[in-house]
Amino acid sequence: MEKIIIFGVSQLASLAHFYFEHDSPHEVVAFTLDKEYITENEFRGLPVIAFDEIEGLYPPSQYKMFLPISFKQMNFLRKRKYEQAKQKGYQCVSYISSKATTWPDLDVGENCFIFEDNTIQPFVKIGNNCVLWSGNHIGHHTEIRDHVFITSQVVISGCCIIEENAFFGVNATIRDETTIGKGTLVGMGANITKDTPEYSIWIGAKSAMREDKSIDIDSISHKTKG
Ligand SMILES: CC(C)(COP(=O)(O)OP(=O)(O)OC[C@H]1O[C@@H](n2cnc3c(N)ncnc32)[C@H](O)[C@@H]1OP(=O)(O)O)[C@@H](O)C(=O)NCCC(=O)NCCS
Incomplete structure (x- = not known):
C-alpha cells in the first residue's frame, strides 16, 4: 500500500x-x-x-x-x-475509478483524477495532471495532453488531439479527428466541428423561451384527476 x-x-x-x-x-x-x-x-x-x-x-x-x-x-x-x-521530487499518483470503463494497456500519466462512468476506449492516451469528471466518452485513438479539465457528459470522438490546458464544459461535443488548441475554453453544450485556435472560447446554442405559450397546468391537473 x-x-x-x-x-x-x-x-x-x-x-x-x-x-x-x-x-x-x-x-x-x-x-x-x-x-x-x-x-x-x-x-x-x-x-x-x-x-x-x-x-x-x-x-x-x-x-x-x-x-x-x-x-x-x-x-x-x-x-x-x-x-x-x-x-520537490515527489512522484504523483493517479486515481482511476473502478466504476470507469477502461481497457488493458490504458495509457494515463501522473496526477490524473478520473471519476466514475468515464468510458475510455482502446488506444486513448491521457497525459499528466488531467481531470475527467464523471460520465465522459473519450473515443478511440484520442490523445489528451497535460493539464486538461473535462467536466461531465462530454463527448470527445475518436482520433482527436486535445492540447494542454483545454477546458470542456458539461455536455460539450467534439467531432472526430479534431484538434483542440492549447488553452481552448469549450463552453457547456458547444458542438465543435473544426480545429480550434489556442486560447479561443466557444459557446453552444442558447435555449429560447417561447413567449407565445406556456404549459396550461389547470388543464393538465384536470385531465389527471379524470
Ligand atoms: C462559456 C462560459 C465560460 C461563459 O461564461 P461567461 O463569460 O460568464 O458568460 P455569461 O454567463 O456572462 O453569459 C454571456 C452570454 O452568453 C450565453 N452563454 C454563456 N455560456 C453559454 C453556453 N455554454 N452556451 C450558450 N450560451 C451561453 C449566456 O446565456 C449569455 O447570454 P446573454 O448575453 O444573451 O444574456 C460559460 O457559460 C460555460 O459554458 N461554462 C462552463 C460551465 C460548466 O460546464 N460548468 C460545470 C463546471 S463543474
Whole structure:
C-alpha cells in the first residue's frame, strides 16, 4: 500500500480523500497546503502540513502526492502546483475509478483524477495532471495532453488531439479527428466541428423561451384527476 499526501483542504480534496479511501490501494496519511491558507491543523482526521515544509516530514522517497486542483486560471494553477511537487521530487499518483470503463494497456500519466462512468476506449492516451469528471466518452485513438479539465457528459470522438490546458464544459461535443488548441475554453453544450485556435472560447446554442405559450397546468391537473 502506497502512502500519499493530498494537496488542499477544499471540497475537491475531500472528494479525493473519499475516493482513495473507498476505491484505491493507497493510504492517505496527510494533507498539505500553502502556509498562508492553513487555518486548521487537521482535516478529515489527518494532519495538515505546510507545503514548503512537507518534504522534511514526509520525504518523497517514502511518500507520493496527489494534487486535486480545480480549473482555476484555465488549469494553470493546477499546472503550477503539480510542477512544484515534481521539483520537490515527489512522484504523483493517479486515481482511476473502478466504476470507469477502461481497457488493458490504458495509457494515463501522473496526477490524473478520473471519476466514475468515464468510458475510455482502446488506444486513448491521457497525459499528466488531467481531470475527467464523471460520465465522459473519450473515443478511440484520442490523445489528451497535460493539464486538461473535462467536466461531465462530454463527448470527445475518436482520433482527436486535445492540447494542454483545454477546458470542456458539461455536455460539450467534439467531432472526430479534431484538434483542440492549447488553452481552448469549450463552453457547456458547444458542438465543435473544426480545429480550434489556442486560447479561443466557444459557446453552444442558447435555449429560447417561447413567449407565445406556456404549459396550461389547470388543464393538465384536470385531465389527471379524470
Ligand atoms: C462559456 C462560459 C465560460 C461563459 O461564461 P461567461 O463569460 O460568464 O458568460 P455569461 O454567463 O456572462 O453569459 C454571456 C452570454 O452568453 C450565453 N452563454 C454563456 N455560456 C453559454 C453556453 N455554454 N452556451 C450558450 N450560451 C451561453 C449566456 O446565456 C449569455 O447570454 P446573454 O448575453 O444573451 O444574456 C460559460 O457559460 C460555460 O459554458 N461554462 C462552463 C460551465 C460548466 O460546464 N460548468 C460545470 C463546471 S463543474
